Amino acid sequence: MAETYWKAAAKALRExxxxxxxxxxxxxxxxxxxxxxxxxxxxxxxxxxxxxxxVEFAAVEAGIRYQNRKDVMLVQLAPxxxxxxxxxxxxxxxxxxxxxxxxxxxxxxxxxxAALIVNSGNSNAFTGKAGDKAVAAITNNVATALNIPVSRVxxxxxxxxxxxxxxDRIITKIPQLISNLRENAIDMAAQAIMTTDTFPKGSxxxxxxxxxxxxxxxxxxGSGMIAPDMATMLAYIFTDAKLPQASLQKLLSxxxxxxxxxxxxxxxxxxxxxxxxxxxxxxxxxxxxxxxxKAFETALHGVMRDLAxxxxxxxxxxxxxxxxxxxxxxxxxxxxxxxxxxxxSPLVKTAISGEDPNWGRIVAAIGKSGATADRDRLxxxxxxxxxxxxxxxxxxxxxxxxxxxxxxDELVIAVDLGIGRAKRSVWTCDLTNRYIxxxxxxxx
Amino acid sequence: MAETYWKAAAKALRExxxxxxxxxxxxxxxxxxxxxxxxxxxxxxxxxxxxxxxVEFAAVEAGIRYQNRKDVMLVQLAPxxxxxxxxxxxxxxxxxxxxxxxxxxxxxxxxxxAALIVNSGNSNAFTGKAGDKAVAAITNNVATALNIPVSRVxxxxxxxxxxxxxxDRIITKIPQLISNLRENAIDMAAQAIMTTDTFPKGSxxxxxxxxxxxxxxxxxxGSGMIAPDMATMLAYIFTDAKLPQASLQKLLSxxxxxxxxxxxxxxxxxxxxxxxxxxxxxxxxxxxxxxxxKAFETALHGVMRDLAxxxxxxxxxxxxxxxxxxxxxxxxxxxxxxxxxxxxSPLVKTAISGEDPNWGRIVAAIGKSGATADRDRLxxxxxxxxxxxxxxxxxxxxxxxxxxxxxxDELVIAVDLGIGRAKRSVWTCDLTNRYIxxxxxxxx
Numbered sequence: 001m002a003e004t005y006w007k008a009a010a011k012a013l014r015e016x017x018x019x020x021x022x023x024x025x026x027x028x029x030x031x032x033x034x035x036x037x038x039x040x041x042x043x044x045x046x047x048x049x050x051x052x053x054x055v056e057f058a059a060v061e062a063g064i065r066y067q068n069r070k071d072v073m074l075v076q077l078a079p080x081x082x083x084x085x086x087x088x089x090x091x092x093x094x095x096x097x098x099x100x101x102x103x104x105x106x107x108x109x110x111x112x113x114a115a116l117i118v119n120s121g122n123s124n125a126f127t128g129k130a131g132d133k134a135v136a137a138i139t140n141n142v143a144t145a146l147n148i149p150v151s152r153v154x155x156x157x158x159x160x161x162x163x164x165x166x167x168d169r170i171i172t173k174i175p176q177l178i179s180n181l182r183e184n185a186i187d188m189a190a191q192a193i194m195t196t197d198t199f200p201k202g203s204x205x206x207x208x209x210x211x212x213x214x215x216x217x218x219x220x221x222g223s224g225m226i227a228p229d230m231a232t233m234l235a236y237i238f239t240d241a242k243l244p245q246a247s248l249q250k251l252l253s254x255x256x257x258x259x260x261x262x263x264x265x266x267x268x269x270x271x272x273x274x275x276x277x278x279x280x281x282x283x284x285x286x287x288x289x290x291x292x293x294k295a296f297e298t299a300l301h302g303v304m305r306d307l308a309x310x311x312x313x314x315x316x317x318x319x320x321x322x323x324x325x326x327x328x329x330x331x332x333x334x335x336x337x338x339x340x341x342x343x344x345s346p347l348v349k350t351a352i353s354g355e356d357p358n359w360g361r362i363v364a365a366i367g368k369s370g371a372t373a374d375r376d377r378l379x380x381x382x383x384x385x386x387x388x389x390x391x392x393x394x395x396x397x398x399x400x401x402x403x404x405x406x407x408x409d410e411l412v413i414a415v416d417l418g419i420g421r422a423k424r425s426v427w428t429c430d431l432t433n434r435y436i437x438x439x440x441x442x443x444x
Numbered sequence: 445m446a447e448t449y450w451k452a453a454a455k456a457l458r459e460x461x462x463x464x465x466x467x468x469x470x471x472x473x474x475x476x477x478x479x480x481x482x483x484x485x486x487x488x489x490x491x492x493x494x495x496x497x498x499v500e501f502a503a504v505e506a507g508i509r510y511q512n513r514k515d516v517m518l519v520q521l522a523p524x525x526x527x528x529x530x531x532x533x534x535x536x537x538x539x540x541x542x543x544x545x546x547x548x549x550x551x552x553x554x555x556x557x558a559a560l561i562v563n564s565g566n567s568n569a570f571t572g573k574a575g576d577k578a579v580a581a582i583t584n585n586v587a588t589a590l591n592i593p594v595s596r597v598x599x600x601x602x603x604x605x606x607x608x609x610x611x612d613r614i615i616t617k618i619p620q621l622i623s624n625l626r627e628n629a630i631d632m633a634a635q636a637i638m639t640t641d642t643f644p645k646g647s648x649x650x651x652x653x654x655x656x657x658x659x660x661x662x663x664x665x666g667s668g669m670i671a672p673d674m675a676t677m678l679a680y681i682f683t684d685a686k687l688p689q690a691s692l693q694k695l696l697s698x699x700x701x702x703x704x705x706x707x708x709x710x711x712x713x714x715x716x717x718x719x720x721x722x723x724x725x726x727x728x729x730x731x732x733x734x735x736x737x738k739a740f741e742t743a744l745h746g747v748m749r750d751l752a753x754x755x756x757x758x759x760x761x762x763x764x765x766x767x768x769x770x771x772x773x774x775x776x777x778x779x780x781x782x783x784x785x786x787x788x789s790p791l792v793k794t795a796i797s798g799e800d801p802n803w804g805r806i807v808a809a810i811g812k813s814g815a816t817a818d819r820d821r822l823x824x825x826x827x828x829x830x831x832x833x834x835x836x837x838x839x840x841x842x843x844x845x846x847x848x849x850x851x852x853d854e855l856v857i858a859v860d861l862g863i864g865r866a867k868r869s870v871w872t873c874d875l876t877n878r879y880i881x882x883x884x885x886x887x888x
Contacts (some may be wrong), residue, residue: 089812090808091811092822099635125807126819126836128819128833145799161807161808162837163804271807271808346875347883350883351883351884359606360604360606361605363569363715366536367536367537369535373535374537375535375572389570390573393606431880434878435874436794436797436880439790440795440797
């Protein structure tokens with residue numbers, strides 16, 4: 001009986017989900033292709049991004065997997081642009097990623113231009129030698145058409161793993177992409193790189209340089225398979241600053257840990273994670289140095305953090321944005337262990353989705369992390385509410401206060417280990433039925 | 445609009461779940477207290493376990509958290525019983541666990557008897573000094589009542605974390621527990637230790653010793669917060685073998701890695717995991733040596749493995765039992781990393797729940813594991829079906845074969861890394877909406 005009942009219940013629930021569209025006739029489909037926007041999306045929509053001199057964008061429909069939407073973007077970068085990158089450390093990373101890494105390690109011809117080409121719908125990952133061939137074909141074609149060295153053409157692919165990439169569909173569109181290139185099309189580019197994303201992601205900043213303003217504008221995509229080593233995400237950030245390649249790479253590397261490497265939706269690292277930072281040098285401002293360089297780095301950090309948090313805001317099925325703020329750890333490694341142990345705990349994440357202030361699960365996540373911790377020295381706070389300390393619940397803590405706090409869309413869970421001075425903040429979202437729905441039939 | 449829609453959709457789904465009981469009038473409640481039995485439960489029900497001479501059981505209703513069910517069990521062990529144990533390595537482990545560990549390290553009075561006392565409904569974890577006081581009060585009372593040294597009374601508590609344990613309710617029941625003690629009540633004990641479990645777990649084996657049979661009988665509980673370092677689980681295994689304490693501990697330690705430390709429901713390690721193995725020495729058989737000892741170890745391993753797999757079969761919301769079988773790894777540590785990376789991947793687990801043969805997510809989980817892997821040397825199989833090798837999908841593989849395989853209740857996902865000779869198997873279950881439902885409102 002029990003088994004029959006269980007299966008019938010599961011079937012009924014699945015039917016219910018299928019029938020949601022009839023309950024909500026103003027939505028035609030609840031699928032990956034036509035889905036409601038995340039409740040955590042920025043209320044103001046896609047921001048107005050400044051034009052970056054020396055960068056042009058184009059996007060087209062190539063029909064790689066999705067229909068009736070743009071799925072390939074091309075970015076052309078003016079001669080003299082310096083480029084830095086950061087990539088997934090997955091040992092099964094895609095051909096595009098390996099190709100970008102090789103090219104970034106290559107000596108760049110003086111004054112050469114550059115290009116980025118990105119498709120969504122198919123990640124071209126785990127596609128063997130055929131995948132490498134596709135990367136070569138795409139980047140060679142772009143290089144020839146734009147008359148730039150192939151070592152300056154970087155590609156990314158995002159989407160399903162293990163399916164052959166129909167790269168001829170991309171190559172066919174290269175002339176159209178090139179003729180569409182223009183400076184003010186970054187918003188179309190942001191849309192073209194989306195997969196399960198429910199909104200396009202952009203962020204910008206401006207810094208006063210010596211001789212004029214320096215602009216930064218970035219776009220990103222990512223929603224599931226998000227975890228450190230950088231989340232399943234693609235991000236492209238452009239600036240008109242004058243910065244040598246080595247300085248640019250140093251800035252990127254120094255700021256990635258606290259931004260893109262501090263987010264996790266589901267602890268699953270992708271094979272395709274890519275962040276590329278391009279500096280065209282076309283601002284009238286001189287190369288930033290001293291306090292201006294510091295201001296630029298702060299602004300860049302802000303753009304990187306904003307894009308990273310937008311990815312969490314679009315976490316598959318997310319209804320809560322949660323910062324896990326760990327302080328008082330013995331070492332930086334311990335702080336990270338505790339922060340990610342909490343951020344990746346399915347029990348913590350389901351409790352958050354149920355708006356249950358279940359701090360016992362936070363204790364358990366601290367305990368399993370492998371970091372040095374002492375039951376009697378750690379404290380736990382929900383926002384400013386002291387929930388537990390000295391090995392037990394704070395006697396003044398009332399469950400109703402915790403429960404009221406959990407109703408908010410954005411939460412801070414703060415853990416002080418009371419042992420040392422190391423700290424780490426990471427961001428995650430809750431784990432909901434919608435995550436299961438999205439991922440149980442992503443491909444079907 | 446989108447946000448309103450989203451919230452309405454979530455509310456509608458939640459209502460649907462609440463209304464399931466009206467769809468299925470023969471089930472009164474779908475809650476943690478009255479839930480359908482897991483579809484993966486052994487079809488034959490709770491097994492008939494042999495009596496172990498020198499072990500007596502009792503269980504009563506103490507009303508610690510649950511109503512109308514037994515929630516405390518007592519086990520009395522005859523003088524001369526040797527005891528071994530294995531425990532969670534959580535740094536926030538409970539007072540009971542610390543107490544058991546201290547006592548097992550204590551020199552045992554010759555010929556003393558022993559006792560185990562276990563409650564469900566409250567884990568007495570993260571309850572500070574009050575928690576330690578509760579453990580002392582309970583074990584001291586049992587020691588006095590049974591006239592055995594307190595260093596030979598071991599306690600466990602399982603259930604919600606961080607709530608004070610109303611231990612007076614347990615102490616009041618000790619006389620009743622003692623008067624109920626009998627050899628053939630192990631099934632009642634198995635029921636009394638359940639929390640979110642949907643069925644009681646038992647396993648047994650018999651080995652022919654020199655001079656008579658040697659029996660093994662064990663019980664376990666566990667359903668969520670199951671991960672290595674030993675899963676949120678309690679297990680008590682009894683044998684009438686004559687085995688010195690040091691031998692018993694060696695047998696336990698040697699077999700725990702491939703059994704209880706190879707299961708994961710949700711990667712969440714508990715603060716209370718406890719396995720206690722007791723040998724009364726009351727079998728007519730001589731102390732097992734040589735081939736008989738080997739046979740005994742094999743039988744013990746079988747009981748441990750069976751109990752561990754029953755915990756996965758009762759994984760919260762589980763509809764599939766999945767073995768992740770990794771071979772060809774460079775080191776044992778690498779094999780374990782890959783196996784657990786796959787077994788804990790939410791994307792792999794949701795794909796399994798959707799019966800989607802999504803091998804790309806397995807590739808991604810291998811890649812993120814941190815183990816040495818080479819895209820072009822690894823292979824992936826679903827059961828006997830070769831899905832991928834040489835860096836790509838097997839050209840003979842057909843999606844419909846993979847999809848048909850995934851419909852089964854019990855699956856084997858085999859990964860050969862093609863690099864070395866190390867291997868590891870671990871067991872997990874799928875990740876379903878039911879897991880979310882159970883854990884989003886465990887306490888409410």
